Amino acid sequence: MSSGTEHEDHFRRVYAVNFKALLAYAMRRVEQPEDAADVVAETFLVAWRRSREMPPEAEARLWLHGVARRVLANHHRGGARRGRLGDRLRQRLRVAAAVDPGSEVPERLTVRAALAQLNELDREVLTLTFWEGLEPREIATVLQVSPAAVRTRLSRARTRLRELIGDDLDPGGHVLDVMAERVPKEGR
Structure with a gap:
């Protein structure tokens, strides 16, 4: 062996x-x-x-x-x-x-549907502001326009979005609450 x-x-x-x-x-x-x-x-x-x-x-x-x-x-x-x-x-x-993510779904769908009805530039200004957290001067750089043009566009886009959505959504800490807040003024 x-x-x-x-x-x-x-x-x-x-x-x-x-x-x-x-x-x-x-x-x-x-x-x-x-x-x-x-x-x-x-x-x-x-x-x-x-x-x-x-x-x-x-x-x-x-x-x-x-x-x-x-x-x-x-x-x-x-x-x-x-x-x-x-x-x-x-x-x-x-x-x-x-935080139940499902509770925000109807509001998010409403916001997305309203955003889809805006023109491309309005939609871009809003999303860069609220989703990306950029300031008007930063958005101006991205879009290659003046900060004043961004502020004007942002104001008009917010008004159009409010008209499309209305004010009847539940104010429970979702995107719309953020959109209703004042954008701080920036130095020139």
Whole structure:
């Protein structure tokens, strides 16, 4: 028999003799049976990789339990990390869910429909102002017109948009509330 075959035979015997004991060991230390199966699989993978270090069959059981103990420690650390990540994600979802995005849909659709009825330049001035947060002098640079022309265009576009939308939308923190605010005067 070759050394490789003896080595594989030794591993198979150790596996057959110790599998059930290691599975029971792992099941008593994890919450889910699937996790126990993973721990045992990882334990035997480590044992296979380090099989040249594995003691004779009589002592292999204790050595495998030591490997399983370290695999379990890694499993629990990973679970703690996953738990902390889950907590952070749940917190973010709670914050995001506090504002129901569906509640804004009708108002957004109304605004988009009204914007679609404006001419291209009016629509561009409004969206650059309210969605992009640009000031009239910045919009003037983008559109290659004077800041005064932008202010005039913005005033007219807001009036046209108000006429199309009306004032009957619920003022619940949506885009229209922002549009009703005064644009700060800028220095010339």
